[in-house]
Amino acid sequence: MGLEDIIERIASAEKRAGRALGSVQLIAVSKVQPAERVEAVLAQGHRLFGENYVQEAQGKWPSWRETYPDVRVEMIGPLQSNKAKLAVELFEAIHSVDRMSLAKKLAHLAQERGETPDLFVQVNTGREPQKAGILPEDLDAFVKELIAMDLPVQGLMCIPPEGAPARPHFDALAEMAGRNGLWGLSMGMSSDFEDAIAAGATHVRVGSAIFGARDYAKA
Numbered sequence: 001m002g003l004e005d006i007i008e009r010i011a012s013a014e015k016r017a018g019r020a021l022g023s024v025q026l027i028a029v030s031k032v033q034p035a036e037r038v039e040a041v042l043a044q045g046h047r048l049f050g051e052n053y054v055q056e057a058q059g060k061w062p063s064w065r066e067t068y069p070d071v072r073v074e075m076i077g078p079l080q081s082n083k084a085k086l087a088v089e090l091f092e093a094i095h096s097v098d099r100m101s102l103a104k105k106l107a108h109l110a111q112e113r114g115e116t117p118d119l120f121v122q123v124n125t126g127r128e129p130q131k132a133g134i135l136p137e138d139l140d141a142f143v144k145e146l147i148a149m150d151l152p153v154q155g156l157m158c159i160p161p162e163g164a165p166a167r168p169h170f171d172a173l174a175e176m177a178g179r180n181g182l183w184g185l186s187m188g189m190s191s192d193f194e195d196a197i198a199a200g201a202t203h204v205r206v207g208s209a210i211f212g213a214r215d216y217a218k219a
């Protein structure tokens with residue numbers, strides 16, 4: 001456990017999969033973690049982080065960005081439309097574009113600001129009613145609409161159902177990205193990032209395996 005261990009495991013997984021070293025980006029998911037744990041990882045030189053909550057990110061990152069101007073913070077949690085404006089100001093990427101109303105809002109903000117974060121479309125590969133994401137059969141049309149709106153779609157993101165093997169979901173997401181001409185694959189968390197790398201992940205989102213367990217009661 002810990003940053004160095006995860007970096008090593010990513011390198012081994014890249015090697016086993018016959019992929020170039022460094023082809024997978026490690027998003028250190030710092031949501032709900034105490035400041036001292038995040039500061040330790042920043043001090044070790046890591047610069048790419050993921051957050052789930054706009055408000056929490058807004059409270060933490062502006063001051064760390066002053067100390068570490070090259071830091072990148074990416075939104076990986078569900079994004080409410082009324083927080084979209086704040087989100088495009090706070091994050092270098094949004095991994096959770098999951099509906100047309102949000103896409104329209106992001107397109108509007110992009111026009112207004114002349115720039116926009118990198119975007120990933122979240123796909124509900126497990127077709128779970130409680131989970132966000134575009135259904136697989138609606139994806140191709142959705143991606144086409146986003147591109148028609150000049151939105152910079154980098155790739156796809158998924159969170160496989162709990163308690164089932166993740167690999168089929170990773171393979172399915174890779175297939176969907178391929179047929180849509182998208183290079184980015186945001187998939188894999190603490191428990192399954194090596195499987196995700198074998199399936200072609202370009203971004204893995206690892207939280208507890210780097211920082212330790214999250215204590216939601218304290219947060």
Ligand SMILES: *Cc1c(COP(=O)(O)O)cnc(C)c1O
Pocket residue numbers: 029031052076077159188189190191205206207208209
């Ligand atoms: C919290 C979270 C993660 C990180 O989960 P861990 O199991 O702690 O690695 C990754 N992706 C998303 C979307 C998350 O919400």
